[in-house]
Amino acid sequence: MRLVDALWAAWDSLAAHKLRSGLTMLGMMFGVGAVISMLSIGAGAEADVMSLIERMGMRNVVVRAKSFDPDDLKELRKKSIGVSMRDVAAIEEAVPDIDAVVPRLEIEPYKILSTTGKTESAVFGVSHRHADLVELPLAAGRFFDRSDETNHAQVCVIGAGTARDLFGAEWPLGRRLKVNDVWLEVVGVLAAEGSEKAEVEGVAVASTEREIYLPFTTGLRKFERDPLESPLAEIVIRTGEDGSPREAAAAVDGLLNRLHGGARDYEVIVPEALLEQGQQTQRIFDIVMGCIAGISLLVGGIGIMNIMLASVLEQTREIGVRRAVGARRRDIRFQFLATSFALSLLGGIAGVTLGIAIAGIVASWAGWPTVVTASSILLSTGVSVAVGLVSGLYPAVRAANLNPIEALRHD
Structure with missing residues (x-):
């Protein structure tokens, strides 16, 4: 199965269950948003301290x-x-x-x-x-x-x-x-x-x-x-x-x-x-905020795994039909991984928007300097996609290992 076809099929699957997909993406969105805002506040604080020290x-x-x-x-x-x-x-x-x-x-x-x-x-x-x-x-x-x-x-x-x-x-x-x-x-x-x-x-x-x-x-x-x-x-x-x-x-x-x-x-x-001393304080802040963001991403990953397992159950008969007409195990596995990838990617993009918004609000309301960098966006989005793929791996393997005959008999 080609990547483009798999992604289109994943998109159709997510669009068919909009509310469920949206709720699943919330964990990834908040995790990525926390990472973006944390890194931007940290980078801004570091730049501010550096300017004061240089002065x-x-x-x-x-x-x-x-x-x-x-x-x-x-x-x-x-x-x-x-x-x-x-x-x-x-x-x-x-x-x-x-x-x-x-x-x-x-x-x-x-x-x-x-x-x-x-x-x-x-x-x-x-x-x-x-x-x-x-x-x-x-x-x-x-x-x-x-x-x-x-x-x-x-x-x-x-x-x-x-x-x-x-x-x-x-x-x-x-x-x-x-x-x-x-x-x-x-x-x-x-x-x-x-x-x-x-x-x-x-x-x-x-x-x-x-x-x-x-x-x-x-x-x-x-x-x-x-x-x-x-x-x-x-x-x-x-x-x-x-x-x-x-x-x-x-x-x-x-x-x-x-x-x-x-x-x-x-x-x-x-x-x-x-x-x-300022850098040491900043490192402690980054570790604490990183743990909070990591927990949010972990919760998001658990949500993706849960929804993918539910999808396996719902699509058992469909998987049996596809296997019966010649689909290979790796095709089924690839399809479910593409769906989890799409979920985590969309959640990551929404999280980037949320994180930039939070950084802007902090800068204007609290008066703290914030710096949103391309590296923070790439890092948070990459981690989000990685968590999504890892979370979707077990459901994908489980779907690929279903017995075609038993899957066809499933109501």
């Missing part, structure tokens, strides 16, 4: 000042002044395989405005090398340079959200904004980002949408700060090509522990380690 820098080590209550802060300052330029100098001198060490100063703004608007944004004083160490793509203009830092220039680079708040649809480059009592000229605008805030394994990764960057020296000289607060918000350390971020982090942690008198008023973050 922090895979070769970087970040020393971040911790926040404390005022009373606790007073006690800590008896031991340590916090993350400071002294730490920067010590790291540059004592830690091997380091390419760059750049400080980041956080400025507390009580007003940020322009002649046309106002905003609530974070303000940072950073080195001119900061953009080389972390991902800060520009949409327009430039990042400030060494001369701006040397001359304490009153210039800034702003996020896309800040630009909209302050200047609306107007071109922001060359315009002026006021942070506290200091006027700054906009020399660059950062590329827009999809989200305002995110985190990786509990570590916050701020969005640049509403951030303002100005030269580090300008921040030190022209803005006041609380003397109890840590002088620096962060220190970003770039390891060399042959250096290990984890080894550098261990060295930095030991050095700062001595410099701060044992006061843990800082944390050392290794983006590379965060990526591995």
Whole structure:
């Protein structure tokens, strides 16, 4: 029997029992839909984590000042002044395989405005090398340079959200904004980002949408700060090509522990380690969701086997007639396998549609990124067809092994 003829016969058989066929396909549909949606959510989450890690820098080590209550802060300052330029100098001198060490100063703004608007944004004083160490793509203009830092220039680079708040649809480059009592000229605008805030394994990764960057020296000289607060918000350390971020982090942690008198008023973050933790979490998620999807496919396979056994019973006399007119066992076996193949294939196609729909709903309603890949569609559909064929094998063998004479006598 030719494949095309077998498939047409399978289609006629399924069409003759539409409700039964539809109910049988539900298990495969939900299983494939679960696989598609699970893989798309997982791929989207992995891509999102990767983009956040790349923003922090895979070769970087970040020393971040911790926040404390005022009373606790007073006690800590008896031991340590916090993350400071002294730490920067010590790291540059004592830690091997380091390419760059750049400080980041956080400025507390009580007003940020322009002649046309106002905003609530974070303000940072950073080195001119900061953009080389972390991902800060520009949409327009430039990042400030060494001369701006040397001359304490009153210039800034702003996020896309800040630009909209302050200047609306107007071109922001060359315009002026006021942070506290200091006027700054906009020399660059950062590329827009999809989200305002995110985190990786509990570590916050701020969005640049509403951030303002100005030269580090300008921040030190022209803005006041609380003397109890840590002088620096962060220190970003770039390891060399042959250096290990984890080894550098261990060295930095030991050095700062001595410099701060044992006061843990800082944390050392290794983006590379965060990526591995995120991937481990993702693997656990994939295993759990894969088991759920596998159970759905198994239930679907049992449904196909059940319906195929019922079909064998219903078509016993027909099988006897076909055998009597010359059909071989392999023809009968092939016909029933074609029917189970058609059931699983149609269920798989419906499941792909369901999975893509679920991924879209999750992306729009929950705000989670989802990525539907061709490999996930091929994998889920292939598994669905394989389960269908395996489930139909026993009924097909049973039908082929029927005694023709007894089959003809069957009512």
